[in-house]
Amino acid sequence: MIFGEIESFLSLVERVIKPFKKSDKTLQEFLSTRLVSVFEAHGVHRNQIPNIIGHGLTLHDVSSDEYLLEKLNNEVLASTCKLFGINRDWLDGSSKEVYPTYSFYKDPQKFSDFLSGLIAECGSENLEGVLLTVDKIDRGIESVLILQETLGHINNKPYFRYYICSGWVFSYWKSRGYIAASIAMCWKNQVYVRGLYLDTSTVSCYASGECLLDFGQDGIHFPYGVRWYPEDLVEQPDVYLKNVDPEENKFGLDAALSLWFQLKNQGFLDTGYPDGTVIKKFSEAREKLT
Incomplete structure (x- = not known):
């Protein structure tokens, strides 16, 4: 009985914190997803990003938002913003203004x-x-x-x-x-x-x-x-x-x-x-x- 109650309690806790875990993951992946959307909006397909931006990115790195997130650094973000005239604050998710x-x-x-x-x-x-x-x-x-x-x-x-x-x-x-x-x-x-x-x-x-x-x-x-x-x-x-x-x-x-x-x-x-x-x-x- 006690173990059953413990299991029920843990299940309840998991259901409560699961949305927050999902939200946290979404926030983490959001930057790479947004970066890809910038390239595609301006005429560059996801698989073409390494040819345009460089910085050691490979086709494997851009094959998914999760892989790309691991490779993102300030140089990649800054180069993207400079190339397309995008506001860095928007890319970071802290501003609504995409372009100046x-x-x-x-x-x-x-x-x-x-x-x-x-x-x-x-x-x-x-x-x-x-x-x-x-x-x-x-x-x-x-x-x-x-x-x-x-x-x-x-x-x-x-x-x-x-x-x-x-x-x-x-x-x-x-x-x-x-x-x-x-x-x-x-x-x-x-x-x-x-x-x-x-x-x-x-x-x-x-x-x-x-x-x-x-x-x-x-x-x-x-x-x-x-x-x-x-x-x-x-x-x-x-x-x-x-x-x-x-x-x-x-x-x-x-x-x-x-x-x-x-x-x-x-x-x-x-x-x-x-x-x-x-x-x-x-x-x-x-x-x-x-």
């Missing part, structure tokens, strides 16, 4: 310098972008320009690094002008940018840097969303003004057009392509508001 975010609101020259730096490092042929927005007036959400750098190729398939440029509230007239300037500078430097209208939660997540950009070897070629042409922000008044908050007495629309002319005169809206009657189109759009 870059804000160029009201500072087109800063974006120009940033873009020039990227081009100097990797060449414009290895850069492209996508501008994600919502197709409605919403002053509570930022748009995001994701720039994609092709770092190299594995078996003729590319792998990437991403740069998250945000801080622009797409429906706010002032943001609209500075977004247009950024797009123009991209096109002038042969960094081609596509546009997509997506749902609010997706755009917000990407704009905050808190979503792992899990595009794999497809890169930023989204299979969903409504496509549009960001370069039309620079050249087509109806696109430039679409979903801009008009505010009282159409102040927002008038201010957006005034900012367009200001940025045009400063040279920030030069796409490098002939613009023909663009100024005339925007002048006519402003006249219609009066």
Whole structure:
């Protein structure tokens, strides 16, 4: 009877502590699992990790999260973060922000310098972008320009690094002008940018840097969303003004057009392509508001 009670007690204790043991194991394995997810999200298969990162890793080491965990050290983690532009705190599990975010609101020259730096490092042929927005007036959400750098190729398939440029509230007239300037500078430097209208939660997540950009070897070629042409922000008044908050007495629309002319005169809206009657189109759009 006593032994039966002891056995029952031990069984009860085991059931109580088992979840904690499992949780502890999950926490221990989480770092290696997250590391693999980073590589695969940027176009590198698990089995290709040793070829990319080195540090003595073997195919056996990356064959499971448990084996990889035993080989992780600061050098491997730091190299991964540097290669893909990942926040180390996120990889360690102490932050929600996967990527650093870059804000160029009201500072087109800063974006120009940033873009020039990227081009100097990797060449414009290895850069492209996508501008994600919502197709409605919403002053509570930022748009995001994701720039994609092709770092190299594995078996003729590319792998990437991403740069998250945000801080622009797409429906706010002032943001609209500075977004247009950024797009123009991209096109002038042969960094081609596509546009997509997506749902609010997706755009917000990407704009905050808190979503792992899990595009794999497809890169930023989204299979969903409504496509549009960001370069039309620079050249087509109806696109430039679409979903801009008009505010009282159409102040927002008038201010957006005034900012367009200001940025045009400063040279920030030069796409490098002939613009023909663009100024005339925007002048006519402003006249219609009066």
